[in-house]
Amino acid sequence: MKIYLARRLAQSLLVLLGVSFVVFFILYLTGDPALVLLPPDASAEDVQKFREVMGFNDPFIVQYGRFFLGALRGDFGQSVRHGEPAFNLVIERMPATFELSGAALLVALCLAIPAGIVSAVRRNTVIDYISTVVALLGQSMPTFWLGIMLILVFSVQFNLLPSSGRGTLEHLVLPAITLGLFTTARITRLTRSGMLEVLSQDYIRTARAKGVSDPPVVWKHALKNAAIPIVTIVGIELGTLLGGSVITETIFAWPGVGRLSVQAIYNRDYPVVQAAVFLLSSTFVLVNLVVDVLYTYLDPRIRLR
């Protein structure tokens, strides 16, 4: 168990190292980071001086080392636009993004798990068909279109819910549904197929034969075993949610990291882009580490490996 945890931790650190390299490299894609960071009207002398000061003339590996050590301390440089440390700008907006992603995940789990279970237990009934069709539509619907349609119906037509900003619970409703729908669809399909598989197992038949009635079979015997793939996908889906927040936050003017990074890209504010990509990716790596640890409690077979 300890060895497993240590290996898993080492893996996560290795992944973070890789992430930091890619994030560092983003700035070098153009060929000359000095030209990317300076305004286009900067003189040749200014560019030269800037290169000197920023150490862009150093060997590549030295520059990466400096970036990495900075990143570990939370130092990604100053935002070109806001004049503040990029790290602070991103951290300030993290709670908003977590709030939105968390709410979306909650929406998804509350809808998807019951829908998936009912679909599996009442297979090939009207309920099953409806939930299957809705899941299929949810998986095929582009987030940004759904968001706009929700605004059209609930904000423009009926004036029920606000279409932008953050603050009250009402502000959270439309963005959370928009962001959560794809995940809802994924988890519904997964829960359904997982439950169907488990329900056909011998130990379920045994439990039924021994006279255990329907609800306990479903809840105690089947769901516990179907839960393992669901927990894995929750970890993976959180990555989808953090990434999807980029678009959802843009549509609903939600003041989170996603919107900040889109604006930073438009403004060519690369320190902020780097900080945002690095921190969101790190969050995802951390969450998956936690999920894997939780996993060992759900499925003792992993602990023995």
Next chain:
Amino acid sequence: MDLSAGRAPAPREWALFARRLARRRTALFGLVVVMIVIVAALGASWIAGYDPTEQDITNRLRAPGSQDAAGRAHLFGTDHLGRDILARMIFGARPALMVGFAAVAISGVLGMMVGLLSGYFGGWIDDVFMRLADVQLAFPFILLAIAVIGVLGPSLPVIIVVIGVSSWVIYARVVRGAVLSLREREFVQAAHALGSRDGRVLLRHILPNAFTPWLVVATLDMARVIVIESALSFLGLGVQPPTPTWGGMLADGRVYISTAWWLATFPGLAILVTVLGINLFGDGLRDTLDPRLKL
């Protein structure tokens, strides 16, 4: 020695697959939808009836079904520059499908190669590739894509390469899984015993058998890529105007959401229907070819 058991399904078997697939009505429906979109994209100039970039300011924001002065009907209305929405939707299928096919080809080939090498040789090669996969998966995809495209500047080749290069993981994992079990099969052992080299075994015996799960992944991934392409155009980082894109039309329409609902509604439906068609077809393909594949 007859090694045919290990080869790719013979043409006759493919015909059998096709017949079994055709019996799944939802898959067939998906295929028909996809074919319609492909035909629309290829024949856009003949079908559309309007020039998708032709502006007509006197006829801006006309509701669906309205007619202009010349008596020409705009079935889905016109946008803020008086351009025909239906025509733009038909032409919008082009960038979507182009990015879809090209990006899937790149990531599919990359992932196939990685999966074959990783699964067949194992050891440190496998370790390196699988750690790379973890790094790739750690990034919120769309954020990485917009960061890189933002730096390089949006253009069709850049978009295709960025999406293609960063989507290989799922292919690699599925192919690797298939190879791990194929490696131990008798026909592969037999090929080794007969003196086949690794390269030949991989290409002639393993690749054809790892192809079916790959095909299922490629089909379903195409749906994801099309959504990403429209998301990028929606954010202004896709194929640039005046080329019509579904995402770009949606972004334009968003501004007029309170006065002209049709601007944002119809291009979104185009994405939804296309992606739904691909998903239905892909699901059917999976259920026919490889029901145990969990995707």
